[in-house]
Amino acid sequence: MELSTAGLLINELRFSVLPCNRGTLGLLVMARVRNCRIEFSSSESTRSLFYAMASSRKTPTARSFPVIAGLESPRGADDWVGSTTFANIPGPPRASWLKGYFSQVFNRNGWKFHHELVEKYGSVVRVPMAFGYEDLYVTDPLALHYIIVKDQYIYEETSAFITTNGLIFGTSLLSTLGLVRRAGDHHRKQRKMLNPVFSLKHMRDLLPIFNSIAHELRDALAEQARDGTKEFDVMHWLSRAALEFIGQGGFGHAFNALRDEEATKYSAYVKKIGQATMIYRERKIAVESGDDMAKEKVGMGKDILSILLKANMVANENDRLPEEEVIGQLNTFILAGQETTSHAIARTLYLLSQHPDVQSRLRDEITVARKERGGSDFDYDTLMALPYLDAVCRETLRVYPPVSIVIRTTRKDVILPLAWPILSADGKTEIAEIPIKKNTNVIVSIIGSNRSKRIWGDDAEEWKPDRWLSPLPESVAKAHMPGVYSSMMTFIGGGRACIGFKFAEMELKLVLSMLLESFKFELGAEVEWQMSGVARPTLKGSADKSSMLPLKVSALEEKL
Ligand code: HEM
16 A cells, blocks of 8 residues: 555545535535546436535535545546645645645635734645645735736646536536646637627626516515515515526526426426536527517526527637537536625625615615616616615625635646735745646635735625625735736636626626615624635524525515
């Protein structure tokens, strides 16, 4: 038996415990048989199984995951040699070679740990992880620029992330690498076709479709609160609405999630994923026959899939995405777009319930703007230009990013420069750049950089929507954060920036505008927010860790 920092080699069978970069996926145990690559088939049933777990409203534990043997990993045999140790970078002392701080980094109550890493150790921190590994935890703006923009093809997604997503979604943005290697620049090719599909013009066209879903959501809540103030799980309705937004806006397909009680349960969910191929074929026929634009058709030809199909039809052969990859993207959009956005809306409603003054000021802004339009639905530009709504959304996504961290692995040796040089752990040297060896994990701390006092000021950790209504501190512009959204890292940046961020922003603003005009929200039973892959509210003290947000909802009669 050979022992390495990467794992164990037992009878030619290599086991490695790799952290998936989504807390929701917990631990993935990978095995590899030497000289004999056993491919794990990405059959529909395997995918459905993973999907059911990944989309579970219960937070899965490591125990709920099967051991997957024989997974083909993009890492080669030489990749098992271990990674850099950062002896001279400040960080917490190692307590256990076996576990390191793995469970603290991925703990669903990890808020305090993540906060203290930055507070105590600074903008680049050495974090001892399992099996003697050391990761770098980064909030330094220049380092982040190198990681996600300048050297993005060196700092790639982890192998566990790529492989697992390949099983879940098939070939898609979340399962391909950008670097020119075996994968052949696959990711960049996909983005080339997909970026224009998420353009501002297409978001504008989607708003009328979104409006009708928002009305449906409002009606569903009104039905719940029809006998006066009622406390109920608002999260449940937000999840159902988010599935419908993605269904109609993404694929021109009505899941009828707001009408069908069963729609968001796992079994039904998995069935819907199984439908991706069917939906694809339906849309393809409609697009090819020019029948997709009809008014009575869901999506009216404006949905992401129809736009993509049309672009694909006229693309040259090199750029065109094969059918299998278009279907892979559909699966990806459901998972990447539903949980993140519904939980962002939930967080905002929760904060507005905690801050009734902000809630009523925001309601006034929306009501006045609606009156000015004679009561009709907002168009895209009006909705986006509402200043206080914009401030509330930005501040929520800054202080409470739904995804707290993402992880990258170095695919070759590299030097990481720092905007803010740090003092070495022994206090003797100033460090302005850090050499990193191949196969080292780097944790991009979205939450840490979004709350950096050096960037946002001493009140960085406070939720203050008003900060967006006056000029931001100079330090914000000076930091040159590489994020695509308002100097923050919520949707990261570079070639792997969230492709759906404008989609999410529109959904967030629309749902808030619709609901606040019609209802007052107050805190209900106490919840605690879990720092899982996507931050989620759960009932305080309950063993049930499903997403749940009980709020007291009162209908504002005159607005309905
Ligand atoms: C508030 C809502 C959202 C947040 C906070 C969010 C956040 C993120 C983050 C942090 C990433 C980077 C993941 C990584 O590098 O490992 C990402 C990627 C991605 N997001 Fe989002 N997202 C949101 C909504 C959406 C929506 C609505 C869609 C689709 C309609 C979407 C589709 C994607 C896709 C496809 C990727 C992978 C991009 C790539 O690798 O090229 N997201 N998102």
